[in-house]
Amino acid sequence: MTTTAERPATTSTRTWEHHHVLDLDDFTRDEIEEVLGLAERMREVLDRRIARVPALRGHTVVNLFYENSTRTRASFELAGKVLGADVISLSASTSSVQKGESLIDTVRTLRAMGADVIVMRHSSAGAAYLAASHTEASIVNAGDGAHAHPTQALLDLYTMRKHFGDLRGKRVVMVGDISHSRVARSDMWGLSAMGAEVVVCGPPTLLPRGLRVEDRPAHAEAALPLVRVEADIERALEGAHVVMALRLQSERQQGGLLPSLHEYAAHYQVTAARLARAHPDHLLMHPGPKNEGVEIAGDVATGSHSIIEEQVTNGVAVRMALLYLLAGMGGRPAPAPMESMR
Ligand code: NCD
Numbered sequence: 001m002t003t004t005a006e007r008p009a010t011t012s013t014r015t016w017e018h019h020h021v022l023d024l025d026d027f028t029r030d031e032i033e034e035v036l037g038l039a040e041r042m043r044e045v046l047d048r049r050i051a052r053v054p055a056l057r058g059h060t061v062v063n064l065f066y067e068n069s070t071r072t073r074a075s076f077e078l079a080g081k082v083l084g085a086d087v088i089s090l091s092a093s094t095s096s097v098q099k100g101e102s103l104i105d106t107v108r109t110l111r112a113m114g115a116d117v118i119v120m121r122h123s124s125a126g127a128a129y130l131a132a133s134h135t136e137a138s139i140v141n142a143g144d145g146a147h148a149h150p151t152q153a154l155l156d157l158y159t160m161r162k163h164f165g166d167l168r169g170k171r172v173v174m175v176g177d178i179s180h181s182r183v184a185r186s187d188m189w190g191l192s193a194m195g196a197e198v199v200v201c202g203p204p205t206l207l208p209r210g211l212r213v214e215d216r217p218a219h220a221e222a223a224l225p226l227v228r229v230e231a232d233i234e235r236a237l238e239g240a241h242v243v244m245a246l247r248l249q250s251e252r253q254q255g256g257l258l259p260s261l262h263e264y265a266a267h268y269q270v271t272a273a274r275l276a277r278a279h280p281d282h283l284l285m286h287p288g289p290k291n292e293g294v295e296i297a298g299d300v301a302t303g304s305h306s307i308i309e310e311q312v313t314n315g316v317a318v319r320m321a322l323l324y325l326l327a328g329m330g331g332r333p334a335p336a337p338m339e340s341m342r
Contacts, residue, residue, distance in 0.1 A: 016325045020132045020139045023148035024189040032193055036158050038321035039314070041338055045082060046317055053341040056085035059327050062115040063089040064106065065142070066122045071288055071312055072142050072152070076119045079319035083335075088115075107131045107139075117326050120144075123251075138326040146180045146252050151322060152287050153186035155315040157194060159307060160242055162314070163283055168195035171279075173236050175270055176246030176295045177206045180253055183287045184246060192225035199228045201236035202268060205257040206248075233268055240278040244285040245270040245296040261294060271297045275305070283307050 016034055024032070045053055061080040065073055073089060080087035092106075103122070110118055117138045120128050125145035132139040143149045157167070164170055172191050178184045178200045191198050200207065211229050230236035237243060248264065258264050275282065284305040292298040301308060328334030 016329075018326070019329045020128075020141075021150050021322055021326070022128050022132060022139065022141045024150045024153050024186050024193065025148075027150075027190070027193060029193045029195075032154070032157060032190060035154055035318065035321050035325065036161055038324065038338070039154075039158050039317045042079075042082075042317040042320035042324075043314070045320070045341065046313075051082050052084065053082065053338075054084040055324060055335045055338065055341055056080065056083040056327055059083075059085040059116045059323075059332075059335070060114050061085045061087045061117045061119065061323060062110050062137075063087065063142075064092070064110065064118055064120045065090070066092045066120075066127075067143065069121055069142070071315060072121065072149075075312070075315040076140075076142065076151075076319050076323075078316050079323055082316070083320055083323060085116075085323065103127060103131060104134045107135045107137070111135045111137045116332055117323060136330055138329055140322060140326070143182050145182065146185075146249065147182050148186045149182040149287075150186045150190075151315070151319055152183050153190040154322070155311060155318040156183075156187055156244070156285065156287070157190050158318050159285070159311050159314045160196075160283065161194075162310075163307070164241065166195075167191065169197065170241040171197045171199060171239055172242040172244065173199040173201060173240040173278075174244045174246060175201045175233060175236065175268060177248045177253070178202045178211075178246070179206045179208045180249035181246045187244070188225045188227055192227075197228070198225065199230055199236050199240070201230045201233055203258065203264065204231050207231065233270075233274060234277060237274055237277045240282050242283045242285060243270060243275060243278055244287075245290070246287070247289065247291055247295055265294050269293075269295060269297055270300055272300055272303070275300065285311060287311070 045051055063073055063076050077087050077089055115137045119140045119142050121142040122144050125147035128139050128141035128144045141148055174184050188198055207229055211227055282305055286308045290296055292301055324335055
């Protein structure tokens with residue numbers, strides 16, 4: 001007899017084939033749409049008086065965080081719990097874990113205990129990829145060094161789409177430490193796939209060189225999304241539909257990239273005066289954590305254009321969608337269809 005829990009998902013449009021979520025560079029527009037569409041249904045679950053459905057009962061999600069986190073970790077924990085999964089959260093100090101055997105051993109150990117999905121954050125770029133190649137569990141990259149943060153990008157896309165409907169032709173300007181921002185990198189892939197126009201802005205020392213088309217070696221053309229690079233913030237913000245401020249990732253910076261915080265704020269802080277150049281209905285976003293008075297002015301962060309808290313709420317729905325989609329992968333029993341989750 002087939003139990004509800006073993007029944008395959010019946011969402012007829014399901015095209016999902018990812019066993020892991022490591023970055024958005026291998027996501028098509030349709031795949032992103034599938035996540036965002038499912039996230040919309042997860043939002044409905046979150047809006048219920050009792051936000052609990054048994055879709056992932058019997059599934060185990062492990063949060064394995066080698067780096068600090070507030071929202072991403074809490075968001076995944078909540079997402080798993082709302083869907084009825086068993087959720088375990090582990091922290092490891094960065095000093096006790098190095099890339100290599102110990103990471104692989106940890107992941108294998110968690111799988112041996114029945115982890116279906118391991119959500120991983122690590123200070124080394126590539127750590128999630130390494131883990132993914134050594135386990136049957138699905139790995140979700142919750143941030144690997146300065147490289148990628150695909151679930152943040154998906155929640156950003158979801159939040160923008162909720163306001164605009166279609167992102168084609170929308171100008172999204174990311175301001176700040178682009179070089180060290182995994183959020184910027186994943187957002188660039190996702191936004192490009194969705195047809196948005198991407199502008200990145202920051203001091204020349206915090207802008208990755210390979211992004212400018214003229215700087216690219218010929219073989220890199222297909223490996224990088226097309227973005228406009230702009231060091232002048234006033235020019236960058238012109239006509240922006242979305243402005244995303246990014247934190248200075250001082251934990252990843254070498255010394256000498258900025259003369260001083262004061263100077264950085266004077267030239268690159270997202271302020272109300274500067275936002276006057278953006279589209280009158282622009283949205284103001286920030287992945288958090290913010291440093292008000294540095295990359296963003298306090299009044300702007302809480303002002304009428306700010307949708308920063310919406311990003312956080314939507315993050316839970318997007319992560320629910322991802323956990324749900326991953327649950328049926330790798331020969332694991334597919335979760336019960338969402339239609340049955342009243
Ligand atoms: C970001 C991160 O960890 O990369 N935060 C987040 O996940 N919301 C951005 C940051 O740390 O500045």
